Amino acid sequence: MKCSDCSTYNPCGQYGYCQDHIDGNWECQCKFWWIGTFCNQQSSSGIQVITLSIISGILIIVFHGLSIYFSIRKKRQQTQEEANKINQNDLPNSTLTPMALINIKQSARFSSFSIAILMLIITAAGLTVKWSLLQPIHNELVNKYKRADLLFYERNSICNIIDLEDFNMLTLPVACFFMLIFIIFSKRTSCMKKKLNGHVAPIVPIDFYTHIKRKFAAVVFAIIADELLDIVNQVINGNTSKEEGVIVVYLLRILKVLFIGFRYYPVLSAVYIDSILTLTCAILYAWLDFSVSIVYQGLCQSDFYPSDDNFDETNGTDIVRLFEYYGTGQNLIIIQLFTDIPRYICWSYVIIKLPMLLINKISTTIKHKNKDQFKRLHLTREEKILLHSSAVHSVEMSYVRNLFRPINQRSTSRLFLARLIPKFIYQWRDDFRFSSRILCVYASTCLVLFFITVQACILVVPYLDELQNSIQQLIDQISISSNQQNKQSEFPLPNFVRPYIIAILTALIVTMIQLLILLTNIRRNLFQIFRGDDSEIPKRDKSKYLSYSTGNFHFAGFFIGYLIWGYALIALFALIIYISIDAFITFGSVKFLEKILKLIIPILLLILFKTYLNKLLARYVFLQYHGDILAINNRRVLMIFLYFNFFLDSFLGFISSIIRIIKSIVGGCLYMSRLDYSPMGRKLETLDAGFSAYCGFIHMEAVHRNPIMLVVASYLYSRMKAKQYVTKNLMMMMKNDRKSSKDYSSKVVQKWHLVILLLRNPSLVFLRKHALSQIENKKTKTLNEVNRRQSCIEQTLHRPSLVSEIDLQNMWQKNVN
Known part of the structure; x- marks a missing residue:
């Protein structure tokens, strides 16, 4: 049709696109299911789609309405006696609220309040110092930016002392020195105790299967995760020298990771050893490392400002883009300080908690100083941990007590936080500790998520406009090459900033929810393994012990790696969805998306209609008591329905297979951060390295943290230690009261101790008899072996005319037989 250009006149209305032809004519391309020259008529397909959507909506409303009706009816049919029981059970729980408030008041001690205040003071002081160090660098680069000069600053000479090829060489020697002191003064408990008086023993940084200072260890690991993230960024960005080989680069990264571990080793090991010497050294080292970190991050390694050491990596293009987007004011400094808040809070907690532990240790030592050394029972750190399991209020003992109680009679947690969280979300239990x-x-993962989110929002946003233009040009070229007559873009892209920010926040929220669900699943799976339930975790197999051990090694690393990938995939898919939604909101219509929806909507409506029709028939026609009993009702009608449904579902099966693939992809992306979920299914889940690592972790945790095993072992060990304590005191009293200077033989003393031990422990008599009989049998067996060898030698060497003693023995045994 001939008329004016589509840009000046649009006859197609809101349901069509006006398209110009080369010959000067125009044509209306109708949206969705509209037809006609001017796209003003509804097509038969559109009428059918609307009808099917209405019927599907009616089925959904009827199904859920009936479900709500019968559920309300079932609740009303409950007897008054059951309702009274429920009310009686709820009465004691109602008094827990004021008790929880009392507990939170008691737990909010002055020490906790003082720690919080001091943390805020030290954090503010650290941020203020870093502000003063960054301000001159910022001003220098701003002046160079205005002069169009090269944007880099010259690092201070102290950076050469602190930093040597990306290795902090100032705090590392101090850490190694303190570790050497800890090793010298630590005592061995099993290996060569008499040599060097038991000193020079390996030190343990943290026992991962106990509850010793869990918060402190978690804070230190959060600090370590911040530094490990910098290494990951360098590996991803490829900021390496071209002269170095690939293997050398990765070896240097591994070496740097080990150095980071050595830097924080003294802090963790000092808390685990828990002595005055180690805590004093840890305090000095923590303050030194915190001060050096502030100076190093302020003068030597800034997040945004390039120095003369790393200017060649970007040639100043990144800082130019940041200045253009955020301006030359104080915004970049504020962003850096905001990013450093979690890191400085963690460090302030460490440097405050260590002096408090030292003060408590000194006060405890003074209390026990005046006691008689002979009456004290010296225990190692491991012995104290084991003996605590059999205490009355320990977590393990609470678990054992709850085994003999019904679920409704178990005591609920009285913590205020446990009362705030709804039970359908998470039920707090006092008989379990992670x-x-x-x-x-x-x-570590929470801090990694924080830094990734901040960096994704701050560093990527200035490049979104350029990325949008590049993608838009690519889409336009593809659409124009496929349709030469269409000069308009079939997928106009909106501004990326809004959907990108929402996608990042969506990825963060979804990932955090997945982490919380995984946390609850870890507890549930441990409880299942404790009671021998293998419904979710495969049953422990002896042939897979090596796999469990290696999987336990990989658990933490796989957890963080899967988490980062899951976060990135969720952000990518959410970005695509939000861009599509924003395109509809901004432009009103998008041809490409309309074509996709035109294909998908009828299929989804058909599947929705068939699904709810099957649910209605199954619950209210083919099952007895509205689905409460799995028994067939209306058997003849069911057979007829199954006959015709056989052919109908063959058509829907092809569509369902495509949806299955799409669901598996989406589910794999959403559950990428969940090691307890395997996208391969139950039959192939052991092929998933992440799930295998999770199974190894669960089995190793269950073996070493089984509450029943710990309570039994703790009880037996406490009884043994109590007897040793009584015996030791008695022997010391006898030695002090003895006035005669007569020396007894050591063998007599040992036999006397043996008699006392057997009298006090009659059960050991049978064990001693069994051990003595085994020794006697071993001696007899050895003697018989010697006689056999001698007989063999005599048989080969003696003359035939002579009869040896062995021959006479054999002859005598034959005559007797």
Whole structure:
């Protein structure tokens, strides 16, 4: 049709696109299911789609309405006696609210309040110092930016002392020196105790299967995760020298990771050893490392400002883009300080908590100083941990007590936080505590998520306009090449900033929800393994012990790696969805998306209609008592329905297979951060390395943290230690009261101790008899072996005319037989 250009006149209305032809004519391309020259008529397909959507909506309303009706009816049919029981059970719980408030008042001690105040003061002081160090660098680069000069600053000479090829060489020697002191003064408990008086023993930084200072260890691991993230960024960005080989680069990264571990080793090991010497050294080292970190991050390694050491990596293009987007004011400094808040809070907690631990240790030592050394029972750190399991109020003992109680009679937690969280979300239990390893992993992941989110929002946003233009040009070229007559873009892109920010926040929220669900699943799976339930975690197999051990090694690393990938995939898919939604909102219509929806909507409506029709028939026609009993009702009608449904579902099966693939992709992306979920299914889940690592972690945790095992072992060990304590005191009293200077033989003393031990422990008599009989049998067996060898030698060497003693023995045995 001939008329004016589509840009000046649009006859197609809101349901069509006006398209110009080369010959000067125009044509209306109708949206969705509209037809006609001017796209003003509804097509038969459109009428059918609307009808099917109305029928599907009616089925959904009827199904859920009936479900709500019968559920309300079932609740009303409950007897008054059951309702009274429920009310009686709820009465004691109602008094827990004021008790929880009392507990939170008691738990909010002056020490906790003082720690919080001091943390805020030290954090503010650290941020203020870093502000003063960054301000001159910022002003220098701003002046160079205005002069169009090269944007980099010259690092201070102290950076050469602190930093040597990206290795902090100032705090590392101090850390190694303190570790050497800890090793010298630590005592061995099992290996060569008499040599060097038991000193020079390996030190343990943290016991991941216990509850010793879990919060402190988690905070330290959060600090370590911040530094490890910098290494990951360098690996991803490829900021390496071209002269170095690939293997050398990765070896240097591994070496740097080990150096980071050595830097924080003294802090963790000092808290685990828990002595005055180690805590004093840790305090000095923590303050030194915190001060050096502030100076290093302020003068030597800034997040945004390039120095003369790393200017060649970007040639100043990144800082130019940041100045253009955020301006030359104080915005970049504020962003850096905001990013440093979690890191400085963690450090302030460490440097405050260590002096408090030292003060408590000194006060405890003074209390026990005046006591008689002979009456004190010296225990190692591991012995104290084991003996605590059999205490009355320990977590393990609470678990054992709850085994003999019904679920409705178990005492609920009286913590204020436990009362705030709804039970359908998370039920707090006082008979379970997560191990130190779980808290350390979660503290690290939370801080990693914070830094990734901040960097994704701050560093990427200035490049979104350029990325949008590039993608738009690519889409336009593809659409024009496929349709030469269409000069308009079939997928106009909106501004990327708004959907990008929302996608990043969506990825953060979804990932945090997945982490919380995984935390609850870890507890549930541990409880299942404790009671021998293998419904979710495969049953422990002896042939897979090596796999469990290696999987336990990989758990923390796989957890963080899967988490980052899941976060990135969720952000990518959410960005695509939000861009599509924003395109509809901004432009009103998008041809490409309309074509996709035109294909998808009828299929989805058909599947929705068939699904709810099957649900209605199954619950109210083919099952007895509205689905409460799995028994067939209306058998003949069911057979007829199954006959015709056989052919109908063959058509829907093809569509369902495509949806299955799409669901598996979406589910794999959403559950990428969940190691307890395997997208391969139950039959192939062991092929998933992440799930295998999770199974190994669960089995190792269950073996070493089984509450029943710990309570039994703790009880037996406490009884043994109590007897040793009584015996030691008696022997010391006898030695002090003895006035005669007569020396007895050591063998007599040993036999006397043996008699006392057997009298006090009659059960050991049978064990001693069994051990003595085994020794006697071993001696007899050895003697018989010697006689056999001698007989063999005599048989080969003696003359045939002579009869040896062995021959006479054999002859005598034959005559007797």
